[in-house]
Amino acid sequence: MNIIDFVKNAGEKIFKPGEARRESAIEKHLAKYGISGIEVEVDGDKATLTGTAADTATREKAVLIAGNIDGIANVEDRIRVTNPTPAPVAAANPASTTTSTGSVQSSTTASGDGWQSRTYTVKSGDSLSKIAKEMYGDASKYPQIFEANKPMLSDPDKIYPGQVLRVPPER
Structure with a gap:
């Protein structure tokens, strides 16, 4: 739970x-x-x-x-x-969730509750590339976040403050 x-x-x-x-x-x-x-x-x-x-x-x-x-x-x-995905190898970045106020808190990850993705709460001024830079250290990895949130996201430019996104383990 x-x-x-x-x-x-x-x-x-x-x-x-x-x-x-x-x-x-x-x-x-x-x-x-x-x-x-x-x-x-x-x-x-x-x-x-x-x-x-x-x-x-x-x-x-x-x-x-x-x-x-x-x-x-x-x-x-x-x-x-019913068909759990094996937990990925730990990424170099620490698992964290950024709240809409910009503060960082512990995230939901595969460690204790079966989640493998981190979550990110979109704040004003964010873009998927900005989120990818913060979460992966590389803005060009934004398509990973976009793909992980399909079909909820239909366009990488259509995110809104307060929206919570999946940030999958870095590939």
């Missing part, structure tokens, strides 16, 4: 005013990105995801898709992976 924090008032606006079943809206949103087999429970601004994912990347994407919805501040990850 892992709880991941997000910016509550940033992200896609998928809830309709007065919508009673926010769970089904999130499940439909996940399905839009090709993710099925995940059940959602919403309590206030916290979404709990349970069920199974085919692989680690799908699990990570499901959590980030749910968290990058306007009105969701926390996602509790209870997803089981």
Whole structure:
């Protein structure tokens, strides 16, 4: 079990005013990105995801898709992976998450909870190349971040402050 924090008032606006079943809206949103087999429970601004994912990347994407919805501040990850990807060799850069205020905190990684990617919260003025420079030490590695966040990202230039992105291990 892992709880991941997000910016509550940033992200896609998928809830309709007065919508009673926010769970089904999130499940439909996940399905839009090709993710099925995940059940959602919403309590206030916290979404709990349970069920199974085919692989680690799908699990990570499901959590980030749910968290990058306007009105969701926390996602509790209870997803089981049926075909876990072996943990990569540790990268030279320390695992960290940069928050929207620019502070660094420990990230979700493969070490203790099955995650293999780091996460990064986009702040004003960021670009994928700037994030790649910070996370990998090389701005030209931005396509790795873009590919890791497909289909949530359709264009490398369309990111927004508060959005949480997957930063996969450096290749």
